[in-house]
Amino acid sequence: MTKFIDLRSDTVTRPTKEMREVMFSAIVGDDVYGEDPTVNALEEKAAQLFGMEAGLFCPSGTMTNQIAIKVHTQPGDEVICDKLSHIYNYEGGGIAFNSGASIRLLDGQRGIFTAEQVIANINGDDIHFPQTALVEIENTVNKGGGCYYTTDQIAEINKVCKQYNLPLHMDGARLFNALVETNQTTKEIGSYFDTISICLSKGLGTPVGSVLVGTKAHIAKARRIRKVFGGAWRQAGYLAAAGIYALDNHVTRLKEDHQRARDLERTLNDLPYVTSILPVQTNIVIFTLPSSEITQKLLHYMKANEILASAFGKEQIRFVTHLDFDDEMLTKVSEVLHKATV
Ligand SMILES: *Cc1c(COP(=O)(O)O)cnc(C)c1O
Numbered sequence: 265m266t267k268f269i270d271l272r273s274d275t276v277t278r279p280t281k282e283m284r285e286v287m288f289s290a291i292v293g294d295d296v297y298g299e300d301p302t303v304n305a306l307e308e309k310a311a312q313l314f315g316m317e318a319g320l321f322c323p324s325g326t327m328t329n330q331i332a333i334k335v336h337t338q339p340g341d342e343v344i345c346d347k348l349s350h351i352y353n354y355e356g357g358g359i360a361f362n363s364g365a366s367i368r369l370l371d372g373q374r375g376i377f378t379a380e381q382v383i384a385n386i387n388g389d390d391i392h393f394p395q396t397a398l399v400e401i402e403n404t405v406n407k408g409g410g411c412y413y414t415t416d417q418i419a420e421i422n423k424v425c426k427q428y429n430l431p432l433h434m435d436g437a438r439l440f441n442a443l444v445e446t447n448q449t450t451k452e453i454g455s456y457f458d459t460i461s462i463c464l465s466k467g468l469g470t471p472v473g474s475v476l477v478g479t480k481a482h483i484a485k486a487r488r489i490r491k492v493f494g495g496a497w498r499q500a501g502y503l504a505a506a507g508i509y510a511l512d513n514h515v516t517r518l519k520e521d522h523q524r525a526r527d528l529e530r531t532l533n534d535l536p537y538v539t540s541i542l543p544v545q546t547n548i549v550i551f552t553l554p555s556s557e558i559t560q561k562l563l564h565y566m567k568a569n570e571i572l573a574s575a576f577g578k579e580q581i582r583f584v585t586h587l588d589f590d591d592e593m594l595t596k597v598s599e600v601l602h603k604a605t606v
Contacts, residue, residue, distance in 0.1 A: 267303060267570055268570045268572050269570060269571045269572065269589065269593045269596060269597060270474055270572045270588070270589075271571065271572060271573045271574075271583040271585070271589065271597070272467045272572050272573060272574045272582075272584065272585035273466075273574065273582060273584050273586075274438075274467045274521070274547060274584045274585070274587075275465055275466055275588050276586065276588065277469045277587045277588045278471075278588065279469065279470065279471055279506055280469070280587070281498070282508070282509065282513070283469070283506050283509050285469070286505045286506065286508070286509045287502050287503070287505045287506050287507075287509075288502075288503045289503065290302045290504070290505035291500050292499040292500075292501035292502060293499065293501065294499065295321075295496070295497055295498055295499070295500050295534055296444075296496045296497070297468045297494060297500070300498075300499060300500060300501040300504070301438060301501065302371075302501030302502075302504045302505050302508070303321050303500050303501050305406075305504070305508060306319070306321055306323055306504035306505075306507045306508050307320060307475065308318035309476045309496050309508060309511060310462065310475040310477050310507075310511070311334055313451075313454075313475050313511070314448045314451065314453065314454030314457075314460055314462070315450075315451040315454040315455060316454055316478055316479070317478070317479050317480045317483070318477070318478065318479070318480045318482075318483035318484075319471060319475050319476065319477045319483065319492050319504075320475065320476045320477075320486050320490060321474075321475050321485050321500060321504055321507070322429060322473070322474050322475070322495050323472060323473065323474075323480065323495055324465075324473075324474055324499070325327075325350075325435070325461055325463040325465075325466075325474040326354075326355050326356075326358065327463050327474065327490070327493060327495050328461035328462075328474040328475065328476040329350070329351050329355060329358075329400075329433075329435050329497075330355060330358045330359075330363075330477055330488070331476060331486045331489045331490055332364065332433045332459045332461060332478075333358075333362070333363050333398065333400075333433070333532065334361055334362055334363045334484050334489045335353065335434065335459065335478075335482050335485050335489065336366045336398040336431045336458070337363050337397045337398055337460070338364075338365075338395075338397065338491035339363065339365065340364065340365070340366075340394055340395070340397050341366075341394060341395050341396070341397035341398070341450075342365060342366045342367065342368050342393075342394040342395065342397060343359055343363075343365050343366070343367050343368070343386065343397065343398045343399075343400060344370065344382060344385055344386070344396060344398065344399045344400065345368075345369065345370065345400040345401075345402075346369065346370050346372045346375045346376070346377050346397075346401075346402065347365065347369040347371055347372075347375075348372070348374070348375035348402075348405055348408050349375065349400065349402050349404075349405075349435065350402055350406055350435055350437065351400055351402075351435060352369065352405075352433070353407065354406075354428060355548060362493075365394075365397070365398075366394050368385050368396070370382070370385060371475070373465050374403060374405060374406075374408030374409060374411045374542065375402060375405030375407060375408030375411065376404075376408065376411060376412075376413055376417065377401070378417070378420070378421075378422075378425045378569065379421045379423065380422055380526055380555060382424050382425075383424055383428075385429055386430070390478075390574075391392040392538075395498060396428070396430060397424050397430070397431075397578050398430065398431050398432075398433060399421065399424075399432050399433070400410045400419070400432075400433045400434070401413065401421065401432070401433070401434055401435070402434070402435040402437075403418075403434055403436055403438075403442050403475065404438045404439075404441050404442050404545070404546050404548070406437070406438070406548065407576075407587070408542070408544055408551075409542035409543075409544070409545070409547045409548050409549070409582075410438065410525075410544070410546035410547055410548030410551040411542075411546075412441075412442035412445065412546065413442070414444070414446065415448055415453075418453065418456050419456060421456075422456040422457075425473065430464030431458040431459070432456065432457050432458055432479040433457065433459045433460070433461070434453075434457045434459070434460045434461065435456060435461055435541075435589045436460050436461055436462045436463075436481070437461065437462070437463040437466055437474075438463070438467060438546065438547070439453070439460065439468055440462070440467060440468065440515050440518055440524055441463055441518050441521075441522070441546040441547055442514075442546065443527070444515065444516060444518045444522075445519075445522060445545065445546055445590050453470035454477070457478075458475070458478055458482065459476060459477065459478035459482055459486075460477050461474055461476050462473070462474060462475050462477070464506070464507040464510055464511075464521060466586075467514070467516050467518050467521060467547060467586060467587070468507075468510035468511070468514045468515070469510055469586070469588075470503065470506040470507050470509075470510050471503065471544070471586040472503050472506075473500075473503050473507050475507070475508070495561060497500065511541075511573070514587065517587075518546075518547065521546075521547040521585040521586055521587070521589070522544075522545075522547055522585075523542045523544050524547075524585045524589060524591070524594050525546065525547050525548065525549050525583070526544050526584045527543040527594055527598075528544075528549050528583055528585070528594070528597065528598075529541055529543075529549055531597070531598045531601055531602070532601070533549055533550050534602070535601060535602070535604075537554065537562075537604070537606050538551050538552070538553065538560065539551075539552040539553060539554055539555065539579075540552045547583065547584055547585045547586065548582065548583070548584050549583040549584075549585075550576055550577055550580055550582050551580065551581055552580050552582070553579050553580070553581065553606075554579070556578040556579055558579075558606050559575060559578065559579050559580070560575075560582060561606045562581065562604060562606050563575060565600075565604055565606065566600065566601075566604075569600045571596075
């Protein structure tokens with residue numbers, strides 16, 4: 265598979281030589297006993313980065329999100345999130361399965377909703393209604409084509425949450441993509457949230473892992489829930505070492521991925537068979553084709569030319585740029601797309 269240019273997701277990256285070296289030489293211990301120094305260092309580093317008290321290293325972003333939802337809710341409560349959100353669309357109904365909570369979907373712009381929309385969907389104090397217990401925002405929005413919240417938008421939602429005494433969780437699977445693009449600082453963004461989930465295995469390029477950060481009390485509760493979910497692991501320091509390396513070395517380079525995504529957008533703009541493209545903000549390019557047949561045809565054509573992409577709905581295709589997608593590959597993708605006769 266290695267000869268393929270893989271634009272399906274930023275999760276497909278392999279650890280770099282330098283990353284493998286730090287993984288290989290990591291000092292490890294049994295993390296269930298709290299004795300893995302590298303896991304402890306990663307959790308502390310991630311927490312400090314966002315001005316939070318504590319962190320919890322987990323195998324996936326789905327797990328960190330699901331743990332956060334469980335931390336903040338009781339069965340029968342309601343979670344406010346956008347209709348495009350990962351926690352609603354792509355976590356297997358986990359909100360109901362794990363937390364017994366219901367969902368209130370907002371209709372945002374490419375997954376970005378406003379403080380007014382939150383206010384309009386908080387349930388009043390009436391025994392008929394589920395109790396609103398949590399607000400969740402996703403940043404960047406995967407299904408929205410990698411778009412991000414401005415600091416003002418986040419500050420306003422935070423204000424509403426404070427006013428109504430609601431915790432605010434961020435699914436920051438691609439938060440660093442937003443930060444490098446907006447020049448927001450990690451501490452500034454951290455100050456608006458009760459808990460944040462960050463993925464190390466997306467743009468940051470590690471093989472496995474996500475970190476949940478928050479207060480000491482929230483993370484202590486999260487640690488118990490992770491155990492129940494079967495996510496308490498042992499010598500995870502080998503993976504944590506990759507995470508520390510990625511936070512130190514793979515954040516600022518995300519801008520290169522964004523540049524290449526904009527280059528792909530420019531290529532698509534020139535193609536007569538592309539109907540529309542969601543304006544690129546970070547590393548995700550979602551474009552629409554005239555029909556599902558043409559979409560399938562283009563995907564097959566690209567695959568025959570050793571390029572992989574994801575179908576996104578019936579008439580859309582998604583490209584995600586990442587650490588293992590370089591300028592040479594970019595040129596090849598552009599050439600292949602120009603030659604397509606769909
Ligand atoms: C990838 C992703 C996650 C977590 O996915 P895992 O595969 O479970 O690590 C969460 N939220 C968003 C928006 C994502 O894109």
